[in-house]
Amino acid sequence: MLHAAPGKGVSVLREVTIRSRAPLRLGLAGGGTDLSPYCDEYGGAILNCTIDRYAYAFITPRNDGVIRFVASDINKEESHQTGNVLDIGAGLRFHRAVYNYFVESGFLDPKIGMTVTTGVDSPPGSGLGSSSALAVALCEAFRFFCNTPLGLYDLAHLAFEIERLKLSLAGGKQDQYAASFGGVNFIEFLPQDRVIVNPLRVDRSVLNELEASLVVCSTGVSRESEQIINQQVGRMVERNAQTLEALHAIKQAAIDMKQALLTGNLRALGEILNHSWISKKKTASGVSTQVIDTLFDAGMQSGAHAGKISGAGGGGFIMFLVEPEKRRQLIARLNEAGGSAGPVHLTGRGVESWKTQN
Template structure:
């Protein structure tokens, strides 16, 4: 297909409530991983605009990078996610024929946020290209393809949960098994439970982004070496995901908080760089200001933290965090995954 209408796509970012890290190889290949995550009202956006000159243009407005390629030129891009998706989709779903278009993207959180922003962007790009090329891809296909583009084609370190969260959306218990088998279990939480959870959440940007690759590589090295401390921590994180699912389904926020605190302790045992003095100070301040529990979202080292708090204490917690120079606020749950539309 070489002619198309203006197309847009988006994919939601996520918070990992429990089990993050167990979606990494070789752990999930050997023991099976499990993650409980929720998608929130922050998105990766992509717009696909047709061109008459055959050029391919990538524009990432939020980071101020723009690249222009002549027809049939080799793409050597700084915007590797854009390039990786374009190359793979053109090769597999357009017979290798170049398609002239402008792809403009923005993400509602900085890279290194810990909210799965990079993977959500890849999912949004795949979703938009799927719509343009009429590619026969379902949600599992979109998520798996996004995973392959990031981890295999581009060789970027990371796990699997972010792509599936972005593609499916909502509240999901996701199992990661050997041979790249993934099972997404949407949780049928009642409206009252979702409202209570949403009202009990505070997200807080720690003030600096971080690269997750070094932390993930350290965790992976510990797993490959069968490091006892790393394995014990990973087993605990997996067990926490199952316990968190049970607590969430009945709306037991205090129970969720207890699991979250234990899970944060276990996560810090998987790699030394997961936490640091700045994150520990932010955590301590939150706990002194009414938070029940908290942890870093994503691999750690920086980015966003999130906290559970009784709703009647949420405003006081947000005030205290912002007074300390952090960027804190409420967040809303979303229940739809990646989607594309034309007009």
């Protein structure tokens, strides 16, 4: 856990509103290899890209001794008196846990009142890393508000510790780093909690073609990933042969897809995506469902040449690759089949923060 350096990070911007945003992501390949104990023993590898959907956090100081948390996207809010460490067992747990960290580390004066408002462009359980992006956006907003000296690796690791250790939410490590760094990244997860983010310098024409080929489709199911992830972890601990073999294949897919992307071979990228989806379904039951299978089949029958679920599975978003000329046809067919499909734009920036005068 990060700690405050003496004399650092204790000045607060009192006359402004701080705003931050962190991008959501699409998991292209390697998902699941960032889970312990797999990454601790074998090393994990992930290829992902951030998209034009965001988690937002806004902080406005107030002088009435109240801390007010508002989650505008889920219509929840709560208020607390200043001067206390907050219970993180209920309520808006992300807001409380991030607030507690900055108070307990000496970065934030507990007597300062504030309103902390958040919103996310995609619902919980979307498979787009929305909860981790929210954690990163909150951490960045408090970092800016408190003038705390944290770099991008620090920020991602802090969000990971809050989400996975403090709040005991199941999941891996990729989402926090994707939201912090942004862009197209090949991320390595190594023993002893080491993470290396490798930004890929992909030719702009290749990124344009990839973006023009992408369709994302919401299944309409907000999946609970914890059960799937816990099953995957249990099989890792048991050294289940099928699960380990599938994870090895998924890791290799991330390595191969990185090469395909760097060389502009999108046809090979699609083939890897398809093989990776087959491997992913072997890591745990419930990764695919009847709803997912129906939409996946509809997509493949309507011109898509590749596809897979984004995230742990069980619901959320499916991503497809299609010839750009056939994209509108694919979107229309997926919507007819009960999905909610549309294009998506890639982004090159990670978490950002700025201020506005009150």
